Amino acid sequence: MKSAVILFPGINRENDAIAALKQATGTQPTLVWHGETELPNVDIIMVPGGFSYGDYLRCGAMAAKSPIMRAVAERASQGVTILGVCNGFQILTEAGLLPGALMRNASLKFICKNTHLKIETTTTRFTNQYGKGDVVDYPVAHHDGNYFADEDTLNRLEGEGRVVLRYCDANGAVDTETNLNGSQRNIAGIINEAGNVLGMMPHPENAIDPLHGGIDGRGLFKSMVEAVS
Amino acid sequence: MKARVHVTLKNGVLDPQGKAVHHALQGLGFDGVNDVRQGKFIELEIDGADTAKAKAEVTEMCEKLLANTVIEDYTIELA
Amino acid sequence: MKARVHVTLKNGVLDPQGKAVHHALQGLGFDGVNDVRQGKFIELEIDGADTAKAKAEVTEMCEKLLANTVIEDYTIELA
Amino acid sequence: MSTNQFNSTPITPELVKEHGLNEEEYKLVLEIMGREPNINELGIFSVMWSEHCSYKSSKKWLKTLPTTADWVIQGPGENAGVIDIGDGQAAIFKMESHNHPSFIEPYQGAATGVGGIMRDVFTMGARPIANLNALRFGAPEHPKTRHLLSGVVEGIGGYGNCMGVPTIGGETNFHASYNGNILVNAMTVGLADTDNIFYSAAAGIGNPVVYVGSKTGRDGIHGATMASAEFDDDSDEKRPTVQVGDPFTEKLLLEACLELMATDMIVAIQDMGAAGLTSSSFEMASKGGVGVELWLDKVPMREEGMTPYELMLSESQERMLMVLKPGCEEAAKAIFDKWELDFAVIGTLTDTKRMVLKWHGELAGDLPIDPLAEASPEYDRPWEVTPKQDRIDPASLSGKVDHIDALKTLIASPDLASRRWIWEQYDHLVMGNTIVRPGGDAGVVRVSGTNKGIAATTDCTPRYVMADPVEGGKQAVAEAYRNLIATGAKPLAITDNMNFGNPERPRIMGQFVGACQGIADACITLDFPVVSGNVSLYNETNGEGIMPTPAIGGVGVISDLAHHATIGLKAGEGALIMIGA
Ligand SMILES: Nc1ncnc2c1ncn2[C@@H]1O[C@H](COP(=O)(O)OP(=O)(O)O)[C@@H](O)[C@H]1O
Numbered sequence: 001m002k003s004a005v006i007l008f009p010g011i012n013r014e015n016d017a018i019a020a021l022k023q024a025t026g027t028q029p030t031l032v033w034h035g036e037t038e039l040p041n042v043d044i045i046m047v048p049g050g051f052s053y054g055d056y057l058r059c060g061a062m063a064a065k066s067p068i069m070r071a072v073a074e075r076a077s078q079g080v081t082i083l084g085v086c087n088g089f090q091i092l093t094e095a096g097l098l099p100g101a102l103m104r105n106a107s108l109k110f111i112c113k114n115t116h117l118k119i120e121t122t123t124t125r126f127t128n129q130y131g132k133g134d135v136v137d138y139p140v141a142h143h144d145g146n147y148f149a150d151e152d153t154l155n156r157l158e159g160e161g162r163v164v165l166r167y168c169d170a171n172g173a174v175d176t177e178t179n180l181n182g183s184q185r186n187i188a189g190i191i192n193e194a195g196n197v198l199g200m201m202p203h204p205e206n207a208i209d210p211l212h213g214g215i216d217g218r219g220l221f222k223s224m225v226e227a228v229s
Numbered sequence: 230m231k232a233r234v235h236v237t238l239k240n241g242v243l244d245p246q247g248k249a250v251h252h253a254l255q256g257l258g259f260d261g262v263n264d265v266r267q268g269k270f271i272e273l274e275i276d277g278a279d280t281a282k283a284k285a286e287v288t289e290m291c292e293k294l295l296a297n298t299v300i301e302d303y304t305i306e307l308a
Numbered sequence: 309m310k311a312r313v314h315v316t317l318k319n320g321v322l323d324p325q326g327k328a329v330h331h332a333l334q335g336l337g338f339d340g341v342n343d344v345r346q347g348k349f350i351e352l353e354i355d356g357a358d359t360a361k362a363k364a365e366v367t368e369m370c371e372k373l374l375a376n377t378v379i380e381d382y383t384i385e386l387a
Numbered sequence: 388m389s390t391n392q393f394n395s396t397p398i399t400p401e402l403v404k405e406h407g408l409n410e411e412e413y414k415l416v417l418e419i420m421g422r423e424p425n426i427n428e429l430g431i432f433s434v435m436w437s438e439h440c441s442y443k444s445s446k447k448w449l450k451t452l453p454t455t456a457d458w459v460i461q462g463p464g465e466n467a468g469v470i471d472i473g474d475g476q477a478a479i480f481k482m483e484s485h486n487h488p489s490f491i492e493p494y495q496g497a498a499t500g501v502g503g504i505m506r507d508v509f510t511m512g513a514r515p516i517a518n519l520n521a522l523r524f525g526a527p528e529h530p531k532t533r534h535l536l537s538g539v540v541e542g543i544g545g546y547g548n549c550m551g552v553p554t555i556g557g558e559t560n561f562h563a564s565y566n567g568n569i570l571v572n573a574m575t576v577g578l579a580d581t582d583n584i585f586y587s588a589a590a591g592i593g594n595p596v597v598y599v600g601s602k603t604g605r606d607g608i609h610g611a612t613m614a615s616a617e618f619d620d621d622s623d624e625k626r627p628t629v630q631v632g633d634p635f636t637e638k639l640l641l642e643a644c645l646e647l648m649a650t651d652m653i654v655a656i657q658d659m660g661a662a663g664l665t666s667s668s669f670e671m672a673s674k675g676g677v678g679v680e681l682w683l684d685k686v687p688m689r690e691e692g693m694t695p696y697e698l699m700l701s702e703s704q705e706r707m708l709m710v711l712k713p714g715c716e717e718a719a720k721a722i723f724d725k726w727e728l729d730f731a732v733i734g735t736l737t738d739t740k741r742m743v744l745k746w747h748g749e750l751a752g753d754l755p756i757d758p759l760a761e762a763s764p765e766y767d768r769p770w771e772v773t774p775k776q777d778r779i780d781p782a783s784l785s786g787k788v789d790h791i792d793a794l795k796t797l798i799a800s801p802d803l804a805s806r807r808w809i810w811e812q813y814d815h816l817v818m819g820n821t822i823v824r825p826g827g828d829a830g831v832v833r834v835s836g837t838n839k840g841i842a843a844t845t846d847c848t849p850r851y852v853m854a855d856p857v858e859g860g861k862q863a864v865a866e867a868y869r870n871l872i873a874t875g876a877k878p879l880a881i882t883d884n885m886n887f888g889n890p891e892r893p894r895i896m897g898q899f900v901g902a903c904q905g906i907a908d909a910c911i912t913l914d915f916p917v918v919s920g921n922v923s924l925y926n927e928t929n930g931e932g933i934m935p936t937p938a939i940g941g942v943g944v945i946s947d948l949a950h951h952a953t954i955g956l957k958a959g960e961g962a963l964i965m966i967g968a
Pocket of ligand 1: 846
């Protein structure tokens with residue numbers, strides 16, 4: 001099982017991503033520099049969190065134009081499993097691999113804390129280890145996680161079962177109270193039409209060790225491994 | 230030549246920053262404000278004197294990078 | 309009435325955003341760009357029709373909230 | 388020195404005064420120079436002998452602090468302190484203030500404070516693994532407090548979050564004495580291998596002096612020092628005194644420096660912090676006992692028309708000065724090119740023990756190094772013992788207080804209320820090693836790939852120090868010590884940030900002296916040495932000093948994380964026991 005982690009200038013959760021992938025796949029992921037034009041042959045590609053290009057202009061905007069992103073788009077079209085977390089999610093939307101955009105949190109503040117998430121579908125490559133409706137606990141750490149898409153897009157995402165994770169409370173209640181950053185319909189993570197690209201704001205890679213205070217994030221990585229083996 | 234680019238959120242796109250500014254203005258006692266929208270203003274200093282060419286080039290910059298046309302509109306002025 | 313406010317960094321103040329955008333434009337092959345500065349553009353919808361009064365009020369909003377006058381300048385247009 | 392453009396500005400008594408030098412000091416300048424300085428040289432004396440750089444009021448007392456222990460690798464005097472944490476690894480840490488800039492512009496002031504302290508730590512070869520911050524604001528109801536608090540917190544988060552370093556703790560107090568003078572003290576803890584620590588002493592005559600990082604602008608050149616005719620042409624527009632931080636560039640600088648440090652090319656390295664190129668070049672040269680020739684026109688510049696004076700005094704952020712081994716320039720440059728950062732050879736080491744400044748081949752200044760760096764004025768300022776306060780007789784307090792009401796009042800008071808609002812704005816989880824999050828006694832991060840933890844805390848109770856500086860100083864150290872043991876850590880060493888009022892007042896100086904005595908006592912008793920620190924004086928509000936605030940940053944090690952402790956009560960387990968006096 002081979003995986004790769006893409007490194008843009010300003011990314012800072014690459015080691016967290018590597019630790020999680022290594023734990024799940026049993027092998028050391030390859031780190032790929034943004035200036036490269038080729039990707040190694042891998043089963044899983046992860047675009048990690050951080051502040052690519054300082055989050056200047058728009059989060060993820062500049063990274064989305066990096067040479068390596070053309071290669072990532074090509075792999076996406078070939079059906080390779082791709083996970084974008086936090087800044088990675090922003091980069092994937094800016095690159096057009098996922099619909100919508102991530103705007104400034106409604107509170108306008110950076111938010112770092114654990115949050116409950118509802119697993120909305122278990123038929124994806126990313127959630128097959130969870131039960132439908134399961135509530136998991138991952139941390140978030142972002143300033144711009146407020147998911148926006150127009151009504152048509154939202155309806156399509158819902159209709160096609162592409163909303164994978166929503167912000168909720170410990171009992172799974174999804175409402176404005178539990179909407180931590182103002183996202184449309186509490187959306188925390190979505191997949192593309194083909195189901196091989198997931199973008200999400202929360203950090204499953206920071207919930208993989210009992211010392212993190214919980215290991216709910218392991219299931220997401222294990223799901224990817226199951227799906228591609 | 231100078232190009233002035235305004236990037237604003239499309240109508241119908243929620244503007245958390247504008248909303249917060251609006252709220253803060255009300256908090257400061259400015260009651261007569263009905264709406265606030267916040268956008269970006271980018272000034273570029275570019276080579277050449279051919280306005281048409283510059284316009285085309287800046288348009289391309291907007292499409293490729295400066296604006297996210299999923300949620301944003303842009304306008305270009307040259308001077 | 310509509311007020312259009314431009315908030316820009318004062319001359320000499322480092323503009324990390326502008327710098328990064330400039331760099332990214334070069335990376336995309338736009339070689340003719342010599343400088344990029346990024347500012348804010350705020351549109352306000354305000355009550356009343358008295359331009360002088362509106363101008364005074366928006367100036368106060370800028371001083372109090374919209375601009376950080378330690379590092380930023382602002383300009384106001386009314387329409 | 389021959390006559391040239393730099394001699395055209397007359398050095399008037401007013402100009403000398405505007406540069407913050409008193410008559411005595413200027414006499415010393417003339418003695419050292421053996422002639423009248425030119426404007427560039429005057430500017431250099433001014434910053435080198437400023438309180439900030441020279442510690443002229445505090446030196447005498449700082450020398451009394453205990454700084455050694457078996458595990459201390461480097462005590463005060465370098466960019467940061469270094470302690471051995473076993474297994475060939477070292478913790479490198481320091482705390483530093485950015486009080487005044489944060490009051491003027493809270494976001495940028497606090498942000499650049501965080502940027503500065505992180506540079507101090509990674510200059511020594513350490514990757515920063517934890518940040519903390521000790522904050523003091525005015526009364527909660529003061530009209531400026533909210534604005535300052537939210538700006539400072541956003542600024543700290545804005546910089547630290549972008550750097551990808553978790554902010555794991557700190558402290559926050561409110562008191563009217565800080566109304567016009569808030570305190571923003573930032574601390575960084577880094578991790579390095581003991582055999583790959585970098586120091587600032589320049590060595591190797593003929594070795595290249597290299598500038599890396601961001602370009603130099605007119606940031607932070609002190610307004611008052613600029614009031615000569617020559618620099619007065621274009622209004623203040625030209626010289627903002629507020630520095631804007633660029634954490635993205637600093638993140639690149641961090642990665643590039645660590646990459647270069649993994650090779651064998653660096654002889655010495657120093658960050659350009661306060662007083663920028665001046666203090667970094669003088670310190671490196673002075674420590675190494677060498678001379679330097681700087682070619683100022685080679686310095687990467689952000690703006691047109693910059694002068695040698697401005698280049699030497701600029702406080703532009705995200706810059707470093709290094710001495711490389713000869714012949715390494717190209718290989719080193721390749722690393723900085725990869726990270727898209729400026730790299731320029733701007734000088735060479737000489738055997739003259741003098742700082743020679745060149746501007747397009749012309750001589751722009753020529754100063755002896757040691758007298759400026761080492762023979763700076765040192766004052767034994769008069770001080771008064773703080774009078775003991777009367778004991779309050781409990782019987783004299785009126786009325787009966789309901790315990791529950793009292794508890795509610797306490798819990799809701801700004802000094803005790805939850806700080807969640809603050810630390811949730813800081814990324815305290817990035818790096819995946821945060822074991823104890825903010826909100827407890829000390830933050831704990833795992834040493835990556837091991838089962839070891841580093842615990843860190845900042846502590847001070849200013850009202851204790853106000854009432855009794857000696858006991859208050861002791862108490863701050865003891866509290867840091869206790870907070871570390873409460874997580875299961877063995878406390879190892881501290882950094883300090885001495886925030887006081889005007890040392891020219893004997894009463895304030897007495898607070899400083901008392902606090903130093905108390906800190907020294909506690910550190911000796913606890914075997915808990917001071918390995919780095921920072922002094923911030925002249926913190927005043929309307930002519931009244933702030934409460935004396937010697938913030939203590941403590942660091943300890945947990946040898947096995949399986950045995951760390953947290954503050955939360957565990958449901959259904961055990962009994963509550965109170966120990967101690
Ligand atoms: N500025 C800050 N940054 C990060 N954490 C903070 C900050 N202020 C307070 N905290 C955290 O909140 C908790 C309580 O803070 P405080 O009451 O000020 O400190 P203490 O308990 O040491 O007196 C501590 O765990 C501390 O780490």
